Amino acid sequence: MDESSKVEAQGEQALPSVLLATDGGEGAEAALHAAIKLANTFKVALTAVTMAVSNPEYDAVAPQAAADAERRAREVLDHVVAEAKAAGLACATRLRRGAAPDRDIVEVAKEFNAQLIVMGRHERGKLSRTLLGDTAGKVIAHAPCCVLVVPAGAAFDVRRVLVATDGSEVAEKALPMAARLAHYFAAPITAVSVEVPSHPQERRAEAAQIVQRTVEWFERAKQPCDGEVLNGEVAEAVTEAARRLGADVIVMASHGRTGLGRVVVGSNASRVLEKSDCAVLVVRGG
Secondary structure (H helix, E strand, C coil): CCCCCCCCCCCCCCCCEEEEECCCCCCHHHHHHHHHHHHHHHCCEEEEEEEEECCHHHHHHCHHHHHHHHHHHHHHHHHHHHHHHHCCCCEEEEEEEECCHHHHHHHHHHHCCEEEEEEEECCCCCCCCCCCCHHHHHHHHHCCCEEEEEECCCCCCCCCEEEECCCCHHHHCCHHHHHHHHHHHCCCEEEEEEECCCCCHHHHHHHHHHHHHHHHHHHHCCCCEEEEEEECCHHHHHHHHHHHHCCCEEEEEECCECCCCCECCCHHHHHHHHHCCCEEEEEECC
């Protein structure tokens, strides 16, 4: 097997792809199955990247540990390739070495012209310390595309798409991707906005107008959509609505960076990622 790839990108610019970033851990299978389903549905290539986390100083004093890490990483990629083949897909792979998985994921996403990065989430409330955790925020902030985070055990059936919006220009950037996802899976959309009790009355009153505008946007895009105003704290209200409505994916936008360049996912997006039972698709809004 070639050290870095089983299937090379063709030409100067790779064809569009779905990139699976995986560590082979507890949350990896749900993300793998979601990535395969999306690549098949979108009719694009599938790529997988994993890390053999290492640094030169440590490798020099513990070469066997470094070799074991690389062997495990290759086993992870071999499993992904086998699952993809069973689904009728070829799968390009990249095994990267180092201590900065977010940077490597973004580089591979650019190399393979990824339209979407898929990552797994381990047990509820804990993002994988290997490929997620702080890494997820950095990937979302720097990725050239959207990022889908799939909880362990979640079925990615896409029978309903839930779009969470605050009506801002940033939030509206999530709408085209939500429409595309709903179109490919022939799924209805529910648009929600949240009245937060601690906000001023004038701001709370805007939620209904935001929902109406969002429903009208999807209607113009010829996507079936209904709307609902929620009440409470944003993350709790959105994730509870997703459970109640049977949504298989929550779509929302994130600012990605502060003005000082510090990487953030955004407090609401971060909390939804941690609390959701279903997949969360984060569109970087800026």
